Amino acid sequence: MTTPRITLNDGHTIPQLGFGVWQVPPPEAERVVAEALQVGYRHIDTAQMYQNESGVGRAVAASGLPRADVFITTKVNNNAHRPTDAAASIQRSLEELATDYIDLLLIHWPLPTQYDGDFVSTWEALVAARDAGQARSIGVSNFQPAHLEALHRTGVTPAVNQIEVHPRFSNNGPRAANAAQGTVTEVWSPLGQGSVLTDPVITAIAERLGRTSAQVIIRWHLQRGDVVFPKTVTRSRMVENADVLDFQLTPEDLQAIDGMNKGEEGRIGPNPDQFDWIP
Ligand SMILES: NC(=O)C1=CN([C@@H]2O[C@H](COP(=O)(O)OP(=O)(O)OC[C@H]3O[C@@H](n4cnc5c(N)ncnc54)[C@H](OP(=O)(O)O)[C@@H]3O)[C@@H](O)[C@H]2O)C=CC1
Numbered sequence: 001m002t003t004p005r006i007t008l009n010d011g012h013t014i015p016q017l018g019f020g021v022w023q024v025p026p027p028e029a030e031r032v033v034a035e036a037l038q039v040g041y042r043h044i045d046t047a048q049m050y051q052n053e054s055g056v057g058r059a060v061a062a063s064g065l066p067r068a069d070v071f072i073t074t075k076v077n078n079n080a081h082r083p084t085d086a087a088a089s090i091q092r093s094l095e096e097l098a099t100d101y102i103d104l105l106l107i108h109w110p111l112p113t114q115y116d117g118d119f120v121s122t123w124e125a126l127v128a129a130r131d132a133g134q135a136r137s138i139g140v141s142n143f144q145p146a147h148l149e150a151l152h153r154t155g156v157t158p159a160v161n162q163i164e165v166h167p168r169f170s171n172n173g174p175r176a177a178n179a180a181q182g183t184v185t186e187v188w189s190p191l192g193q194g195s196v197l198t199d200p201v202i203t204a205i206a207e208r209l210g211r212t213s214a215q216v217i218i219r220w221h222l223q224r225g226d227v228v229f230p231k232t233v234t235r236s237r238m239v240e241n242a243d244v245l246d247f248q249l250t251p252e253d254l255q256a257i258d259g260m261n262k263g264e265e266g267r268i269g270p271n272p273d274q275f276d277w278i279p
């Protein structure tokens, strides 16, 4: 599968379609990621929080693929926001992932009600990691527009902002704020964790096109220009979710799916302005 690549604001490129591993149990991660690589995925989205980085690392190493052919993202955990903790956690991630560099390193959550609201010093730790060659690109996750603005004074603009987006929660405000400053939007829970697959708007389009609901939703994300990495532990679904590069949704289809947006009511995950969980 030849996935389109998007050029980031630092000149590196990222495969637009990838594979997410939240809730892939650590003992299963190596098998699941190995299968995803066999199917053709070349972009894996993990996090320190998921506790499955070592399985990802083992699968990449055992795949026989050149390291440069696989794009690996990980995220600094909520318990490592202080710069020295962030630096130690990044070193641990490199060891768990058995790699010399991380393709894309993110702050997982801004935690504006923790650490005196100081995620800027955490960002500076990521800038230092990039400058030291530990990460090729750096970005953030779950940053609201006001959080992005707070980073402006560092002079380094995040390459990506990974946020919740699916048909019932278009999250267009943060998407527009990302675009305005040249930050690529990555979408999490792109299938609404499976909850939007049976929506009649989606199933009607899928039936007309002879495609599955998951394929229709993944196309919607791709045609909106976002980076998307659905998760599945099921090999047949890995194949299905990757088989989305040879058809197009019409402008009317895109508009119909846009119409499913329920705003805040459609949010599944925590609100980043309030989320304060430190493991
Ligand atoms: N930055 C952040 O804060 C967050 C980041 N993420 C990232 O985004 C990724 C994707 O989001 P995630 O929350 O996992 O949810 P998704 O929207 O990708 O949905 C995953 C669920 O959908 C099911 N599924 C996948 N493909 C199909 C299919 N073709 N047909 C039917 N069901 C399907 C999976 O089942 P099964 O596995 O049983 O096959 C699983 O239950 C995560 O894995 C993670 O990498 C996610 C949440 C927060």
Ligand SMILES: O=C(O)C(=O)[C@@H](O)[C@H](O)C(=O)CO
Pocket: 022, 047, 049, 108, 269, 270
């Ligand atoms: O999956 C992630 O990346 C997350 O951050 C989520 O698990 C998040 O912590 C959450 O949904 C908590 O309920």
